[in-house]
Amino acid sequence: MAKMRLMEAVQAVAEPRRREILRLVWDTELSAGEIAEQFDVTFGAVSQHLKVLRDSGLVTLRQEGRKRYYRADRAAMGPLADYLQAMWAARLDTLADLAEQAERAAQEKGTT
Template sequence: MARAATTSDAFNAIAEPRRRDILMLLRDGERAVAELADDLEMTQPQTSKHLRVLREVGLVRVRGAGKQRLYALDAEGLRPIHEWTGGFEQFWNGSFDRLDAYVQRLAQHPSTTDRGDTDD
């Protein structure tokens, strides 16, 4: 099966680590391309290319401010990713709940677990 073009799918777009880095930086608010490039130690054209992909899949939005182009996260574009990862949150919460119950059982019966005794 052919892989979806990077620019048509948010999941493929964030598969690129540098694009995830850009999204992390934008969590704190709007940033200019030059500022992102400096923080990422990338050239401005490289940064712009990644931002274009993120914009085309709806993960960021851009606005002009004088000669600058400011980028910000687009919450609506992030919704499918949030919903998908949310299913794993339930998995991890269940795993942590089971671990907590196990630790509580160990705390209630420390001598049995220390010696390796069983209830045979």
Template sequence: MARAATTSDAFNAVAEPRRREILDALAGGERPVNDLVDLLDLAQPHVSRHLRVLRAVGVVDVRGEGRQRLYRLNPQALKPIHDWVAGYRHLWEERLDALEDVLEDLKEQENQEKD
């Protein structure tokens, strides 16, 4: 089966670790491409290529300010990923609840041994 294009949806676009790093950086607010280049320690053409993919799926927006282009996160475009992950939330909650029970039992045993 052929792999889906990275520009087909947000899932494919954020599958690449460097793109997730860009999203993490943009979560703090707008940044010019040169800030992202410095932060990620990547060549400017590589950062621009990743930004193009993220823009193509709508995860990142850009606006001009003078001679600079400022990139910002469009969190609404990540909603399909959020919704998909939310379907697994109950599994994590069950596991965390079970862990909490085990920790409480261990704490009780420790207290009983001290007495």
């Protein structure tokens, strides 16, 4: 990924909703409508986020009739793909740790 394109990609993923959109389309292709259903903002707002992701080379677009389908373009991301995957894995690890702590606390509470 060229230096300028990489800077655009980093700026694009700096926005939390765009990171979440990327996570949604990381392993699967989703229509714009399916993506928009996951957010509490207008379809137009999600569409603008998708345009930024597409313009920065982070997602691919496939049009079928009137529907637009998006998928993360991990190959085009280069090292940014590894970073995002590691970030999401760390978040899942943190969530798992918190769940385990809550379960232990509940068990301790139940035994006293």
